[in-house]
Amino acid sequence: MNVANKTAASERPVFPFTAIVGQEEMKLALILNVIDPDIGGVMIMGDRGTGKSTTIRALVDLLPEIEVVTNDPFHSHPNEPELMSDEVRQKIANNEPISTHFTKIPIVDLPLGATEDRVCGTIDIEKALNEGIKAFEPGLLAKANRGILYVDEVNLLDDHLVDILLDAAASGWNTVEREGISIRHPAKFILIGSGNPEEGELRPQLLDRFGMHAEIRTVKDADLRVKIVEKRSSFDKNATQFRELYKQSQEQVKDQIIEARSRLYTVEMERDLRVKVSQICAELDVDGLRGDLVTNRAARALAAFEGRDQVVPRDIYRIIVLCLRHRLRKDPLESIDSGSRVEEKFFQVFGLAEKELV
Template sequence: MTTMSSSQTFNSSALQHCRPQHFGRRPLRAAQFGSCQRWACVLQTQRCQQRTNLQCHAVAAVVAERAKAVERIPTLPFVKIAGQEDMKLAILLNVIDPKIGGVLIMGERGTGKSVAVRAMVDLLPEIEVVPGDPFNSSPTDTNLMGPGALQMYRTGEKLPKGQAKTPLVELPLGATEDRICGTIDIEKALQEGIKAYEPGLLAKANRGILYVDEVNLLDDGLVDVVLDSAASGLNTVEREGVSIIHPAKFIMLGSGNPMEGELRPQLLDRFGMSVNVTTLLDVDVRTQMVLDKMAYEEDPDNFCYESSKEQGELRQRLVEATKKLQQVHMPADVRLKISEICSLLDVDGIRGDIVTNRAAKALVAFEGREEVSLGDVEKVIGLCLNHRLRKDPLDAMDGGTKVKLAFQRITRPREAAEADRAKQEAASKTAAGSKAGKKAGSWGGLP
């Protein structure tokens, strides 16, 4: 009988999975044994891969279930956010007219910046999309179609239609440029040997909202990329032989704490509106906020149900304002006043003029009227210009106050002149009072 060395010993259980020709009454030769051993290793590898796939599917199922559980928890209703009227107004105006250019919300921690942004999504209507399309493509508007849907449309294929919630995409601080703009699909490159584009966050945010928390801590280069796409409505990608242009029309919302750093003036100018929020000091408002928060945490579904009527009314107002926006008229003299104010404040460029015009018209549409007045401009011009002013470290006056004074000087010159005279008289009286009781020729009242 043929004997086997120790290197040729094998597990008998592995033979059960070997090829049939390796079995018989005769003893196995060394060559036959080697083939059997290799085949057993292949089967064992396949079993490991199957177990790994099952584990991956199990983990993915758990993650998906947790994500669904989080999605089932409703957000705090927008109408229940107490105070911060300027912040809420700026957000609503951008919903009515996304061409305003987004909102930059700067303020201390705990002032409701992130809560307001996430609550806004529930006010937005559902959008018509091509199901399964990563770009949220519109089945009818070619300007809102991704590359795949646009190609199908041009070849005459009928695009399927579906409804989806307006997407809210949050851009994390650790995101890279490839993750934001998109990159090569490695899986297709390895499996199929083709160069394919994998959409990034800008593609997912198309026709929705892109929210950047702590935007002042994000790399300036990434902020430039995002703001360029927000302004142009397109994202151009050039990666390893892949060249693609896809729509990226979204509302850009950024928030941050000014104590952690400021944005460059070039980046500030790219945001349509800017709001500085502070902690509410009114005792009644703070108490109501605490009660609402506790009620929401105790029973979110019931709390949102009680606010559903107000939410529905506000949602309907936004829909009607969006439809009515094209009917709003702005008189020529109002446009001239806006430009005069921007010139008086020495605002660089004309973005401030354009945004103020758009914001005033959106406010009029939101209030159900058809003609813009100077009163409407006064409500929004501070939000549109305060972040575009040149900052003087020695000047303690904030940008919003400067804009209000400039508006008063242009629209109500007589009142502004009287206010200036009153300030001068008050300053003169203060100076005269400080000199009273001093000896002539004395310095500082000293002998």
């Protein structure tokens, strides 16, 4: 057995994404973020045991490959300066040859107990002083560049780590400074968080950084619950055999994502639709313009995923709650759910009935 086969054999099998029953809102949000990383990630909040972590980790099989600079710890892009490390940019400026290869988009887990050095990376001061070399040990933010950074129980994350994430998410760069030595590198990632709302609220600054917000509820239908349990039991009994059953559907969705990523920038959204999206945001009193931008991006990504070059009202209907529910100002006296408020405003502004969108 060669090294590649040994690695594959030793990896823990992942539950197939297409075998996950229900939770369509969460699955759609994840797929759209892979198609267009500029949507800004997704926050998944819900009850315990609803498959949040399982679904996010199942995404790994659907991730397409990206071109990266060989032997670069930051997965630098060979052409886009904003996604290059300073070293690669310097080589290109000096007309030095760089080699590249393709690798799958990385998913990096950020554990709750991670230290700042583990997240940001560390500078070897001794080597810097003695040898004059900026010796940098990359952290999780470096590994997540151009990939996905997943934080389980994100609402329990220490404040100092939240601050680091906010800085990186806002600028797309991570800067490490120690003893007068400074190193920076690109840190542009899709931020995915999951948590249980009963265990604590998320800081508003971080919540606003998530492009989309999916709410997951425990399945109440008895037949559906049985179906979920049966599938999980089959997977636990023989994971390889179970995964084989979904191999074709997995490949189909992966191909759809790859095609959608290449089609994305040809998808058009009429100005009238964009005006209506902004009208909804304004009438819901959404702060800033991030809600408008994310909704437009998500609608275009959905159209691309379904193989179309034009956004239609139904695309907006399917994603607008995901994009806006966490941006509404909370009124303690309000009895209506934030998602329902967004839906209600959509139908009002677009002048449509729900049956017209089915």
